[in-house]
Amino acid sequence: MEHVTQLLLILVILANLFVLGSHPLGACIRAVALQGIALGLLPLFLHAEERSVHLVFLSIGMIGLKGFLLPGLLFRAIRDAALRKEQEPLIGFNTALVLGAGLIGLGFAIAAKLPLPPGTAASIVVPVALATVMMGLLVIVTRGKILSQALGYIMLENGIFTFGLILVKGLPGLIETGVLLDIFAGVFIMGTVIEHINREFGSISAYKLSNLKE
Amino acid sequence: MLMRFVSVAVALLAAPLLPGLINKTKSAFAGRKGPPVLQLYFDLAKLLKKGAVYSPVTTWIFRAGPVVSLASYLIASLFVPFGGDSFLSFSGDVIAFAYLLGLARFFTVLAALDTGSSFEGMGASREVTFSILAEPTIFILFIVLARISGSLSLSHMVTPEQVLMNPSTVGLLLLIVFSLFVVCLAENSRIPVDDPATHLELTMIHEVMVLDHSGPDLAFILYGASLKLFLMVSLLAHLLFPIRAANSAQGWLLFGILVAIVTISIGIVESAMARLRMVRIPRLLIAACMIAIFAMIIGLR
Numbered sequence: 001m002e003h004v005t006q007l008l009l010i011l012v013i014l015a016n017l018f019v020l021g022s023h024p025l026g027a028c029i030r031a032v033a034l035q036g037i038a039l040g041l042l043p044l045f046l047h048a049e050e051r052s053v054h055l056v057f058l059s060i061g062m063i064g065l066k067g068f069l070l071p072g073l074l075f076r077a078i079r080d081a082a083l084r085k086e087q088e089p090l091i092g093f094n095t096a097l098v099l100g101a102g103l104i105g106l107g108f109a110i111a112a113k114l115p116l117p118p119g120t121a122a123s124i125v126v127p128v129a130l131a132t133v134m135m136g137l138l139v140i141v142t143r144g145k146i147l148s149q150a151l152g153y154i155m156l157e158n159g160i161f162t163f164g165l166i167l168v169k170g171l172p173g174l175i176e177t178g179v180l181l182d183i184f185a186g187v188f189i190m191g192t193v194i195e196h197i198n199r200e201f202g203s204i205s206a207y208k209l210s211n212l213k214e
Numbered sequence: 215m216l217m218r219f220v221s222v223a224v225a226l227l228a229a230p231l232l233p234g235l236i237n238k239t240k241s242a243f244a245g246r247k248g249p250p251v252l253q254l255y256f257d258l259a260k261l262l263k264k265g266a267v268y269s270p271v272t273t274w275i276f277r278a279g280p281v282v283s284l285a286s287y288l289i290a291s292l293f294v295p296f297g298g299d300s301f302l303s304f305s306g307d308v309i310a311f312a313y314l315l316g317l318a319r320f321f322t323v324l325a326a327l328d329t330g331s332s333f334e335g336m337g338a339s340r341e342v343t344f345s346i347l348a349e350p351t352i353f354i355l356f357i358v359l360a361r362i363s364g365s366l367s368l369s370h371m372v373t374p375e376q377v378l379m380n381p382s383t384v385g386l387l388l389l390i391v392f393s394l395f396v397v398c399l400a401e402n403s404r405i406p407v408d409d410p411a412t413h414l415e416l417t418m419i420h421e422v423m424v425l426d427h428s429g430p431d432l433a434f435i436l437y438g439a440s441l442k443l444f445l446m447v448s449l450l451a452h453l454l455f456p457i458r459a460a461n462s463a464q465g466w467l468l469f470g471i472l473v474a475i476v477t478i479s480i481g482i483v484e485s486a487m488a489r490l491r492m493v494r495i496p497r498l499l500i501a502a503c504m505i506a507i508f509a510m511i512i513g514l515r
Binding site: 006009021101105 | 384385388389496497500501504505507508511512515
C-alpha cells in the first residue's frame with residue numbers, strides 16, 4: 001500500500017509541474033483532472049486497513065467532481081467563450097518550473113518543522129500537500145487568464161484536501177461534502193461568468209478587470 | 215576477469231545495433247520495410263575503407279576531435295556494468311564517467327569550431343547550450359542514486375538492490391528513470407530534441423557539427439555516437455530492473471532484453487512525437503531537471 005500511496009502523491013506533484021510548465025490550456029485542465037482522480041484514490045490506500053463507507057463515498061465524490069465534472073465545466077467555458085487556448089503568463093514557463101521545484105523544497109522544509117500527529121511524519125503526504133497549495137497559489141498569481149486562475153484554485157483546493165486526508169478519520173462527512181460543494185459552486189460560477197466577462201470586455205484577461213463600474 | 219572482458223567486448227561489438235533497431239521500429243510504425251538492422255555496420259565498413267579529406271584551414275584539433283571523443287567513450291564504457299560487473303570500478307568513478315562524456319563533447323565542439331564554418335559554429339553553440347541543462351540533471355540523478363544505493367561506484371549505483379527492501383523508493387526510481395530517459399533523448403540527439411535523420415536543416419544540433427568530417431573520422435564519430443547511446447541505454451536498462459541475476463548467463467540475457475525494450479521505446483517516442491520547436495527544448499530539459507530535483511528532495515529526506 002505504501003507503494004501506491006507514494007506513486008499517487010508523486011503523480012500529484014508531476015501534475016503540478018506539468019501545469020506550471022506547459023502552454024496549452026486543454027492539456028493543463030486534463031492534468032488537473034488526473035490529479036483529482038489520483039487524489040480521489042488516495043484515501044482508499046492511505047487508510048487501507050480501515051476502509052469504510054465514509055471513505056468510499058469521499059473517494060467517489062472526489063473522483064466524480066474533480067476528475068470529470070469540473071474539467072467538463074472548464075472545457076465548456078472554453079468552448080462557449082470561444083477562447084484561444086493559450087495562457088498569458090506573467091513569468092515565463094521555465095521560471096515557473098524552477099520556482100515550482102523551489103516550492104517543493106520549501107514544502108518539505110516546512111513539513112519537517114511542523115508538529116504532526118504521530119505516524120504521518122515519515123510519509124510524504126504533508127510536504128506534497130503544502131507544495132501543492134503553494135504551486136496552486138503560484139498559478140493564480142502568475143497567470144493572467146481567469147480560466148488559468150480557476151485551474152490554480154482547483155490545485156490549491158487539491159492541496160488542502162491532501163492535507164485533510166491525514167485527519168480523515170476525525171472529520172465528519174458533512175464537512176467534506178460542504179467543502180466539495182463549495183468548490184463546485186465556485187468553479188461553476190467561474191465557468192458561467194467567464195462567458196459574460198468575455199462578451200462584455202472582449203477578453204478574459206484579469207489585467208483588464210482593474211476598475212469597477214456600475 | 216575473463217567474464218568482465220567478454221561482457222565489455224560484446225557490448226562494444228553490439229553498440230551499432232541500437233540505431234538500427236530504432237530505425238526498424240520507426241519503419242514498422244510508418245509501414246515501411248526500413249533499412250536492415252545491421253546497416254550501421256555496413257556504413258562503418260564502407261567509411262573505414264575511404265580516405266579522409268581535410269580542409270587546409272583546419273589544424274590538428276580537427277583531426278584529434280573524433281579520435282579523442284571515441285577514446286573517451288571507450289574508456290567510459292569500462293565503468294558501465296553490462297549485465298554483470300563493470301570492467302573497472304572504484305569509489306567515485308561516476309565523476310570520471312560524467313567527465314569522460316564531457317571531454318568527448320568538448321572535443322567534438324572544438325573540432326566543429328576549428329573548421330571556421332559559421333554553420334558548424336551554430337551547431338556547436340546549440341550543443342553546449344543544451345548540455346548546460348542536461349549535465350546538471352545527470353549529476354543530480356547520480357546524487358540520488360548514490361544516496362539510495364550507498365555507493366559511489368557506477369556499477370553499484372545503477373543496481374540499487376536496497377530499493378526492494380524499502381518500498382518508499384520504488385516511486386523514486388520511476389522518477390529517476392523518466393528523467394534519465396529525457397536526458398538520454400537529448401544527449402543522443404534523438405527526436406523531441408534533434409532529428410538524427412536530417413542533414414542541412416536549420417534546427418539540427420549534432421549532425422551539423424560533424425559535416426566536415428569524412429572517411430575514417432566520420433566512422434569514428436558514428437561509432438562513438440552509437441556507443442554513447444548504448445552506454446545511456448544500459449544505465450536505463452539496469453535501473454528499470456535493479457536486481458543482479460544469479461549467474462552471468464542469466465544476467466546477460468535479461469540485460470539484452472531490457473536494452474532492446476528501452477531502445478524500442480526510444481523508437482516509439484520518435485514515431486509518436488514531432489521534433490519540438492527550438493525554443494521549447496530548454497523547457498523540456500528544465501522539466502527533466504526539476505523532476506530530478508524532486509527525486510533528490512525525496513531521496514535526501
